[in-house]
Amino acid sequence: MNAILQDNSAEVREKPPVQAAYFVRGKLVAGDEVVHRSRDLGIDFAAPKIDLNAVIQPRAELPPMLDVPIAEIIDFLVETGERLDLDRNAYLQEALELVVETNPLPRRIVENLYRGARLYMSREFLEASIAANFAEPAALDGWIERTDAHGQKGAIRAFPPRILHMLAGNSPSGCVNSIAQGALVKAVNLFKMPSSDPFTTVAVLRTMADIDPEHPVVHSMSAVYWRGGDERIERTLYRPQYFDKIAAWGGGDAINNVIRYLGPGLELVSFNPKTSISMIGSEAFEADAPVDEIAERAASDATIFNQDACVASRFVYVEGDREGIERFCAKLAERLPVDRDTASIKAPLMPGNVREEIEMLEMTDECRLWGRPDGSGMVILTDEPVSFHPTGKTVNVVHLATLDDAIRYVNVATQTIGVYPDARKAVLRDRCASAGGQRVVRLGSARAHLLGNPHDAMYPLQRFVHWMSDEAI
């Protein structure tokens, strides 16, 4: 029972540290001067000392990509994407071996994520991003003339920004998206890698450098690691003189550390910490409903990255026939311990205090349970949402009188709302938006994305650029 108290923090492992290299403005930097410890698994890794002067580009110098046409940048990214083939790319293969040491995701899921990451550098994805973010993409390549209602003339340019990207640790492939975003706005980029994966970003950048080590895209990229909250580095670098934007994935301490340094000229573009939910109408619980399919769709949404992703559903709000709902819960519990592209049969154990809280709910007859608290997946049926944050493939099915009552559980942290049947989306979406939600999808489609769609209720590329204006008045 007491495995519940597992803490990753304290144990010192006697093992020669693995090595993480940096990539600084086009050049690989090796070294082992500093030993860090990964957050999730407590694995030590050695990394070079950071040369702070090298990771910023003085504002007196123009950004390297400024005069490179966006079409050429997209071509370069597409070629990079083609080379991000795990079967042939030695850098990715090497990174994979290291990531599985420091990241809690199982090896096979990391492999699948690597294979899926190329999408972020596909031509359709890149072109759709540009088209959705910029009414006039030509503003990325030069000055666009415009005339106002009074006939006054001027010009604008989507000028390349200097971006500090704080990468998320839960998905080793997320860096590919961030690198593509940074390149699409021609930014000067510094990537702060997460301790659970200080390897993949460098592997992707080395792949780029192999295409053309002198390419302006390559010269605009740096990737290093420091421990989040390290004041010596953050107090030094987080200044508008060095960066325009901090693009941050995550929340909690990671964001609180950053917020202290924000001010005029240094803006946060936050890909916020989110949770996702599902809403299932009474149609699903009628006797002739395709309960197997509905349970599979709900399970597929709940298990993304073993439920360690913003898009993974944790609460399933339901209405309708109790018996049908219990039948659904049983089916759902069967579909949770299933090997998937981004989920394994067993997820990491939920924290001990959560297991205790579930045990107490059961002892006080406040819930019905299906599955086991061993990481293979659990379904908890209650009449109101549980007080804890379900993790490790734990789904709280909440039986409400009507889905209208579920709106009160949508808030500013709610990202994706998977809905069944599809027709209910249109009925619910305005109220979901008003409550703070950001995305409604068909149940089972949480992981799919429409090309060029907003992320976290914004168009990030448009926010990244420095909108410079030249006014002829």
Added chain:
Amino acid sequence: MATATKLGSATEKLTSLIGDKTRYDIAHEDLLATQIEAADEIFQDRLSRIRLLQNRAESGSVAAIRSLEDIVPVLFAHTTYKSYPETWLTEQRWDRLGKWLDTVSANRVAGVDLEGIGDFDQWLERLEAVGHFVSCSSGTTGKSAMMNATRGDLQFGSHDTATSVAWTTRVEPSHDRRVFALAPVARIPRNDAVKRALTGAYALPGVPLWDLPVPPITVGRITGMVALRKRIADGTAQPEDIARYEAESASRQAAIDSAVVVAAEQMVAARKDKMLIIGMWTALHKIAELVRAMGYSAKDFSPDNMIYVGGGLKGATLPVNYREYIYETFNIQAQRIHNFYGMQELNTTFPKCSAGRYHSAPWLIPLLLDDSGDNLIAPKKGEQEGRAAFFDLSLEGRWNGVISGDKIVIDYGPCTCGAHSPSIADTVTRYSDLAGGDKISCSGTIDAYVRGVA
């Protein structure tokens, strides 16, 4: 309703040592057999009475306690006492909360009058009326733990405090001094009982305890803050609610600020009398500064003054020498300082000896576990590090065995101070503080969107 310990039992043999001035001098090996016998007596008695213990005993296949190893599977994690759904508290579902409390209590939580309860403090009062003295930890951002105790537990605990103070300070209860309580601590039965016990043991006849004149921080107020936080997260808190709460907090801080001035004046006025000062570091340091600013220091106070001080700094930043500064201000000699290690989960504290180590009472079985809390590290002479767990044989209101969140270094052999009981080094850290704050993930909770409320 309290389970009086049977005379002649192993448990009684050990708990009756509370009257023995040499209680910290008994070696681990001389106590072990009796401690195990007592643990089994208690286990057999509680098995049918604490529902969660039944679960633990079944899943751990423990039918009897014959060794220290047998205790490990049936220990409760300290988090057990916060395993209630938080919404039951914030939405004032007293019936459900009572049902939960019942599963972690030795005596039935029944017959509680739930009519017209307005807040959490009133619920606690109703519980007290039927013999349940619930102490709560005071986490303002996290959940409060709730630990049930009997009146007998409170009496035993305060008796333990008073006698252990006599052990460390070598000052017998002498009714010869003024007692100042200078910590703005939460008002819970346990804290109140300790103050009463120390006053009873040391205060001049007819001179009441001088308590910091601030409105009491009740657990209800603390849980009110937790409830507000929840409503902010849900988006149901109105801006005026938040503004009112912030204003109350500000006025409370102002009350504390003026109370410490009054405290400093009172202490200066009473400086010719011997004192027992009960306090926590932050407030004591502030009062010491004020006393010095008024022109008084060690030379003006009695060299026989005693201090009972514990707790951490709770996030406050004080000068490195804050302890010495306080001791020097009030002329407190080294042998008159009572420091201790303890936790709300236990009824017994560990007084700090002259060698700077915390000693274990004979009715308390210290267990050292590995970091995971799964496995026992066998007791031995010499220092060993791990997760602290305890079996407090004196407890009657709830289960006696608990795994703490503390990382400790313990030595089961004799201490350089001369006492033979197991002792814990002055290096206790919390596992939760060891975890890094470096995790970045796109998955998160609404908590990240809630700015702290005072």
